[in-house]
Amino acid sequence: MIKYLDKMLLENKYYQIKEMKMNQQEGIFRLRLLPDCDIYRGHFPDNPVCPGVCHIETIKECAMRLTGKKLSIVSIKQCRFLAMAAPSICPEVNVTVGVCPVEEGFRVTARISEEAKVYVEFKGLMRV
Template sequence: MLLENNYYRIIDRHSDGMSAVYRIAFLPGCDVYRGHFPGRPVCPGVCNIGMIKECAMMLTGKRLWISTIKQCRLTAVATPAVCPEVDVAVSVSPTDGGFTVTATITDTEKTYMEYKGDMIV
Protein backbone atom coordinates (compact mmCIF):
# COMPACT_ATOMS: atom_id res chain seq x y z
CA MET A 1 0.00 0.00 0.00
CA LEU A 2 1.27 3.43 -0.84
CA LEU A 3 1.16 5.78 2.11
CA GLU A 4 0.70 8.95 0.07
CA ASN A 5 -2.86 10.25 0.44
CA ASN A 6 -3.49 7.66 3.18
CA TYR A 7 -0.90 8.38 5.90
CA TYR A 8 0.33 11.72 4.52
CA ARG A 9 -0.14 14.12 1.65
CA ILE A 10 2.40 16.33 -0.07
CA ILE A 11 1.74 20.04 0.33
CA ASP A 12 4.82 21.35 -1.49
CA ARG A 13 8.00 20.14 -3.15
CA HIS A 14 11.29 21.84 -3.98
CA SER A 15 13.86 19.83 -5.92
CA ASP A 16 17.36 20.46 -7.11
CA GLY A 17 18.61 17.61 -9.28
CA MET A 18 19.34 14.71 -6.96
CA SER A 19 17.76 16.19 -3.83
CA ALA A 20 14.35 17.46 -2.84
CA VAL A 21 12.42 18.74 0.16
CA TYR A 22 8.82 17.60 0.46
CA ARG A 23 6.46 19.47 2.77
CA ILE A 24 4.25 16.75 4.23
CA ALA A 25 0.97 16.95 6.13
CA PHE A 26 0.13 13.93 8.29
CA LEU A 27 -3.46 12.74 7.89
CA PRO A 28 -4.71 12.20 11.46
CA GLY A 29 -7.79 10.27 10.27
CA CYS A 30 -5.57 7.48 8.92
CA ASP A 31 -6.27 3.96 10.24
CA VAL A 32 -2.62 3.72 11.34
CA TYR A 33 -3.32 6.09 14.23
CA ARG A 34 -6.27 4.05 15.51
CA GLY A 35 -3.87 1.25 16.34
CA HIS A 36 -0.80 3.33 17.09
CA PHE A 37 -2.07 4.51 19.65
CA PRO A 38 -5.79 5.22 20.20
CA GLY A 39 -6.31 8.60 21.84
CA ARG A 40 -2.60 9.45 21.68
CA PRO A 41 -1.57 8.88 18.05
CA VAL A 42 2.13 8.53 17.24
CA CYS A 43 3.74 8.39 13.80
CA PRO A 44 5.24 4.88 13.51
CA GLY A 45 8.88 4.74 12.45
CA VAL A 46 8.13 2.10 9.82
CA CYS A 47 5.57 4.42 8.19
CA ASN A 48 8.09 7.27 8.21
CA ILE A 49 10.64 5.00 6.52
CA GLY A 50 7.98 4.14 3.93
CA MET A 51 7.30 7.85 3.44
CA ILE A 52 11.03 8.45 2.81
CA LYS A 53 11.05 5.59 0.29
CA GLU A 54 8.04 7.04 -1.56
CA CYS A 55 9.69 10.48 -1.66
CA ALA A 56 12.86 8.87 -3.07
CA MET A 57 10.74 7.13 -5.73
CA MET A 58 9.17 10.47 -6.72
CA LEU A 59 12.62 12.07 -6.88
CA THR A 60 14.16 9.32 -9.03
CA GLY A 61 11.05 8.45 -11.05
CA LYS A 62 11.75 4.76 -10.35
CA ARG A 63 10.07 2.03 -8.31
CA LEU A 64 12.45 1.35 -5.41
CA TRP A 65 12.86 -1.33 -2.75
CA ILE A 66 14.88 -0.91 0.42
CA SER A 67 17.86 -3.25 0.32
CA THR A 68 19.95 -1.99 3.26
CA ILE A 69 19.30 0.46 6.08
CA LYS A 70 22.69 1.73 7.20
CA GLN A 71 21.36 4.26 9.71
CA CYS A 72 17.90 5.01 11.03
CA ARG A 73 17.88 7.26 14.04
CA LEU A 74 14.55 8.22 15.60
CA THR A 75 15.48 11.38 17.47
CA ALA A 76 12.02 12.59 18.57
CA VAL A 77 8.44 11.32 18.60
CA ALA A 78 6.34 12.72 15.79
CA THR A 79 2.59 12.98 16.27
CA PRO A 80 -0.02 14.47 13.96
CA ALA A 81 -1.23 16.68 16.84
CA VAL A 82 2.18 18.14 17.80
CA CYS A 83 3.75 18.34 14.34
CA PRO A 84 0.96 18.16 11.75
CA GLU A 85 3.41 19.18 9.01
CA VAL A 86 7.05 18.20 8.51
CA ASP A 87 9.74 18.52 5.88
CA VAL A 88 11.17 15.35 4.36
CA ALA A 89 14.57 16.20 2.84
CA VAL A 90 15.81 13.45 0.52
CA SER A 91 19.09 13.15 -1.39
CA VAL A 92 19.96 10.29 -3.71
CA SER A 93 23.20 9.23 -5.32
CA PRO A 94 23.33 6.50 -7.98
CA THR A 95 24.89 3.11 -7.20
CA ASP A 96 25.04 -0.14 -9.14
CA GLY A 97 21.42 -1.17 -9.45
CA GLY A 98 19.91 1.64 -7.39
CA PHE A 99 20.59 4.59 -5.13
CA THR A 100 22.02 5.50 -1.77
CA VAL A 101 19.33 7.55 -0.05
CA THR A 102 19.96 10.04 2.74
CA ALA A 103 16.97 11.71 4.39
CA THR A 104 15.76 13.65 7.39
CA ILE A 105 12.31 14.37 8.73
CA THR A 106 12.19 17.75 10.49
CA ASP A 107 10.05 20.71 11.42
CA THR A 108 11.17 24.17 12.50
CA GLU A 109 12.04 22.94 16.01
CA LYS A 110 13.05 19.27 15.85
CA THR A 111 14.57 16.50 13.84
CA TYR A 112 12.38 13.40 14.06
CA MET A 113 14.35 10.94 11.94
CA GLU A 114 17.73 10.64 10.24
CA TYR A 115 18.00 7.94 7.59
CA LYS A 116 20.65 6.52 5.28
CA GLY A 117 20.35 3.37 3.22
CA ASP A 118 20.46 1.71 -0.15
CA MET A 119 17.43 1.21 -2.38
CA ILE A 120 17.40 -0.92 -5.48
CA VAL A 121 15.38 -0.57 -8.69
Protein backbone atom coordinates in the same frame (compact mmCIF):
# COMPACT_ATOMS: atom_id res chain seq x y z
CA MET B 1 2.16 10.44 -14.31
CA ILE B 2 4.33 7.42 -13.72
CA LYS B 3 2.11 4.37 -13.21
CA TYR B 4 3.60 3.11 -9.93
CA LEU B 5 3.07 6.47 -8.21
CA ASP B 6 -0.65 5.63 -8.15
CA LYS B 7 0.23 2.66 -5.92
CA MET B 8 1.98 4.54 -3.13
CA LEU B 9 1.14 2.93 0.18
CA LEU B 10 0.89 6.02 2.36
CA GLU B 11 0.46 9.06 0.15
CA ASN B 12 -3.03 10.56 0.46
CA LYS B 13 -3.83 8.10 3.26
CA TYR B 14 -1.19 8.80 5.93
CA TYR B 15 0.18 12.06 4.49
CA GLN B 16 -0.45 14.56 1.70
CA ILE B 17 2.24 16.41 -0.20
CA LYS B 18 1.70 20.15 0.19
CA GLU B 19 4.82 21.28 -1.64
CA MET B 20 7.82 19.77 -3.44
CA LYS B 21 11.13 21.29 -4.44
CA MET B 22 13.34 18.91 -6.38
CA ASN B 23 16.45 18.82 -8.46
CA GLN B 24 18.41 15.83 -9.79
CA GLN B 25 19.82 14.72 -6.45
CA GLU B 26 17.79 16.35 -3.69
CA GLY B 27 14.18 16.93 -2.83
CA ILE B 28 12.40 18.77 -0.04
CA PHE B 29 8.83 17.63 0.52
CA ARG B 30 6.43 19.49 2.78
CA LEU B 31 3.92 16.94 4.07
CA ARG B 32 0.72 17.24 6.02
CA LEU B 33 0.08 14.28 8.31
CA LEU B 34 -3.50 13.04 8.12
CA PRO B 35 -4.74 12.43 11.69
CA ASP B 36 -7.85 10.51 10.55
CA CYS B 37 -5.71 7.76 9.00
CA ASP B 38 -6.50 4.22 10.21
CA ILE B 39 -2.85 3.77 11.16
CA TYR B 40 -3.26 6.25 14.00
CA ARG B 41 -6.35 4.45 15.30
CA GLY B 42 -4.20 1.38 15.81
CA HIS B 43 -1.02 3.17 16.92
CA PHE B 44 -2.28 4.38 19.66
CA PRO B 45 -5.97 5.35 19.63
CA ASP B 46 -5.93 7.79 22.57
CA ASN B 47 -2.50 9.24 21.83
CA PRO B 48 -1.63 8.63 18.15
CA VAL B 49 2.05 8.70 17.19
CA CYS B 50 3.81 8.15 13.88
CA PRO B 51 5.11 4.57 13.63
CA GLY B 52 8.77 4.23 12.68
CA VAL B 53 7.93 1.92 9.78
CA CYS B 54 5.69 4.65 8.34
CA HIS B 55 8.55 7.15 8.57
CA ILE B 56 10.74 4.74 6.59
CA GLU B 57 8.02 4.10 3.98
CA THR B 58 7.42 7.86 3.65
CA ILE B 59 11.14 8.39 3.00
CA LYS B 60 11.09 5.62 0.37
CA GLU B 61 8.03 7.15 -1.35
CA CYS B 62 9.70 10.57 -1.45
CA ALA B 63 12.87 8.97 -2.90
CA MET B 64 10.72 7.28 -5.56
CA ARG B 65 9.14 10.60 -6.48
CA LEU B 66 12.61 12.21 -6.63
CA THR B 67 14.15 9.49 -8.84
CA GLY B 68 11.05 8.74 -10.89
CA LYS B 69 11.67 5.03 -10.25
CA LYS B 70 9.99 2.30 -8.21
CA LEU B 71 12.44 1.57 -5.40
CA SER B 72 12.88 -1.07 -2.74
CA ILE B 73 15.03 -0.76 0.33
CA VAL B 74 18.05 -3.06 0.09
CA SER B 75 19.76 -2.08 3.33
CA ILE B 76 19.57 0.48 6.07
CA LYS B 77 22.95 1.69 7.24
CA GLN B 78 21.52 4.04 9.86
CA CYS B 79 18.04 4.97 11.01
CA ARG B 80 17.80 7.16 14.08
CA PHE B 81 14.47 8.10 15.63
CA LEU B 82 15.34 11.25 17.53
CA ALA B 83 11.93 12.52 18.65
CA MET B 84 8.37 11.31 18.69
CA ALA B 85 6.23 12.68 15.90
CA ALA B 86 2.45 12.81 16.00
CA PRO B 87 -0.14 14.71 13.99
CA SER B 88 -1.14 16.62 17.13
CA ILE B 89 2.49 17.68 17.80
CA CYS B 90 3.62 18.33 14.25
CA PRO B 91 0.74 18.41 11.75
CA GLU B 92 3.25 19.21 9.00
CA VAL B 93 6.81 17.98 8.48
CA ASN B 94 9.59 18.39 5.97
CA VAL B 95 11.17 15.33 4.39
CA THR B 96 14.56 16.12 2.88
CA VAL B 97 15.88 13.36 0.64
CA GLY B 98 19.22 13.12 -1.12
CA VAL B 99 20.00 10.41 -3.68
CA CYS B 100 23.31 9.41 -5.16
CA PRO B 101 23.37 6.86 -7.98
CA VAL B 102 25.65 3.89 -7.25
CA GLU B 103 26.16 0.58 -9.03
CA GLU B 104 23.63 -1.19 -6.79
CA GLY B 105 20.92 1.51 -7.10
CA PHE B 106 20.79 4.72 -5.05
CA ARG B 107 22.46 5.70 -1.82
CA VAL B 108 19.74 7.60 0.03
CA THR B 109 20.06 10.02 2.93
CA ALA B 110 16.96 11.56 4.44
CA ARG B 111 15.68 13.56 7.35
CA ILE B 112 12.18 14.15 8.67
CA SER B 113 11.99 17.42 10.58
CA GLU B 114 10.12 20.60 11.25
CA GLU B 115 11.77 23.88 12.08
CA ALA B 116 14.60 23.05 14.52
CA LYS B 117 13.32 19.60 15.57
CA VAL B 118 14.56 16.45 13.83
CA TYR B 119 12.39 13.34 14.08
CA VAL B 120 14.26 10.85 11.89
CA GLU B 121 17.64 10.55 10.17
CA PHE B 122 18.05 7.81 7.57
CA LYS B 123 20.91 6.43 5.46
CA GLY B 124 20.44 3.42 3.27
CA LEU B 125 20.57 1.78 -0.12
CA MET B 126 17.56 1.51 -2.43
CA ARG B 127 17.37 -0.43 -5.66
CA VAL B 128 15.11 -0.21 -8.71
